[in-house]
Amino acid sequence: MYLKDLKDNHDFIHREVKKGNLKITLFYLKSLCDEEKITCNVISPFYDTDEILEFEEYIRSFEEWSMIIEEKEAVEKIFSGCIIILQKNKMYSVKLDNFESRPVYESTEESILQGPKDSLNEKISISLNIIRNRYRKETLRAKNHILGQNSKTNIILLYDEKLCDKKALQHLNNKLKGLKVDLLQSAGQLQKLLVEDKWCPFPLYMTTERPDRVVTNLSQGKIVFLIEGSSWVLLGPANFFDFFKSMDDHVELAIVGKFLIFIRYIALMISLFLPALYVAVISYSPEILKVQFALLIAGSRIAVPFPSYIEIIFMMLMVEFLCEASIRLPRTISPSATTVGGLILGQTASQAGLIGNVMIIVISAVAISIFVIPVNAMHQAIRLIRYPLIVLGSLFGTIGVLIGAFALIAYLCSLRSLGKPYMQLFAKN
Incomplete structure (x- = not known):
């Protein structure tokens, strides 16, 4: 693309500036450049100078200037917010962009109790x-x-x-x-x-x-x-353990910070393995539970027509739908809509005999524990890994869950981030 190809754009400016025998030609996109800066920093100094060499020296005093050799390079500079100054056979570019950016606001996605509240910016x-x-x-x-x-x-x-x-x-x-x-x-x-x-x-x-x-x-x-x-x-x-640290850990008392990190790993175990262990124990090994607890679970599932793995996958998918709905809905109605939807869904499904009462407790514990993890990217990974573990638990019982856990640890140990072990507390370079 060349400069002449930009003429079809309504915001492309091709302007000639003359003073006696002196003449320069300006090319820029007014949607990307600050025209007030152009007037103050280019046009006015041009009229104040008597020699073109003096003006060229002035252009070279800008922090972001460059000599343009090819016209294609000039087009790239224009689209990056530069103004092109053509003087006879010499072409210069000067950065005079006008990038609109929002102010520095409080961080909303990674909230903490103590410490700085500001976030980074798009600029x-x-x-x-x-x-x-x-x-x-x-x-x-x-x-x-x-x-x-x-x-x-x-x-x-x-x-x-x-x-x-x-x-x-x-x-x-x-x-x-x-x-x-x-x-x-x-x-x-x-x-x-x-x-x-x-x-x-x-x-x-x-x-x-x-x-x-x-x-x-x-x-x-x-x-x-x-x-x-x-x-x-x-x-x-x-590494894997970075995703379980919050910036609050650095400002809390040492023992409190360690306790909070411990709580997050407990939440990880609950959200990752509780659904699979529930299915494995109910389907294959109810004898490992106390008699009263086993009878309680069996009594709550008398009217349930589905196997335990279908029951728990169905409820987990409903929770996934509620989480996605809370993100996509307008913020004014998102909390109330998802809360009411979750309550109605759980109560109605239990009364209809589609799920057991204990299942509601399990799903609630899993849904709450996943949000204890402070970094959202790890949420999504854990939510995805739970389903293969449930399948293994439904096919092979607790042995299948243990096999899945060992396979998961082995897979994590094989990962590298910029050539460094992902589980670096247990592996070396």
Whole structure:
């Protein structure tokens, strides 16, 4: 594409500015450039100068300027918010963009009781400003990359040169060089591109919008991916245990913080294995329960016409539907609609004899425990893994659940994030 091909756009400006024998031609998109900046920083100084060489020296004083050699490069600069200045056979670009961004608001997706409340911003310079104000170490490095053949998305890699693992950094640079994508608009999309196993359900990079989490990970030698247009950033290399830590853990008393982490792992065990163990015990091994409890469960299931695995999968799918509905519905009606829907569904299904009363308790415990995990990306992985464990429990009983647990641990130990073990507490490089 050349400059003449942009004339069909209504926001493309082709403007000639003359002063006596001096003449320059300006090309830019008014939807991307700040016209007030153009007037103050380009046009007015041009009329104040008497020699074109003096004006060219002035252009070179801008922080973001460059000499353009090919016209194709000029078009790319225009779409990145630059103004092109043509003077005879010389062509310059100056960054005078006008990017609309929201103010820095409170983090809504990763709420904590104590600590900072602000979140990162879609404008990458604002996010970088927030991080540098909190991590004022001279070894902090920011490296720029451009990804996306159509979007030309700006990505900044942040890392502490002294603390960062050089092998992980080299591994990442090799991956970025080989990435080919048309559009890049979010941290989640970049994570999908970086992960080699496309069927891996577990997040190998952490996503966050909290500056304090970013700074904490920088101090641990992690690499941060800032993405233009997204308030969420990627952190890597990540390990399995990072997803069970909240920023509240750093401000609570030591024993309280350890207790909260312990509670999260208990919630993980409940949400992951309780449905499968329920099916396995009811179907194959009710004798391992106390007699009173076994009779209680059997009595609650007298009128239920389905096997236990169909019963629990049906109820878990209903909970999944309620979770998705709470996300998609407008915020004004989402809490009331999903709460009322869950109550009506559970009570009506129990009274109709489609599920047992104990099943409601199991499903409620599983639904509550999954939300104790502080990082949403891990929620989704755990929700998905529960179903194969239920199938194994329904086919082979408790032995099937144990086989599934060992297979899961082995799979987690085989995963790598930027070349580093995902379960690094139990594995070495």
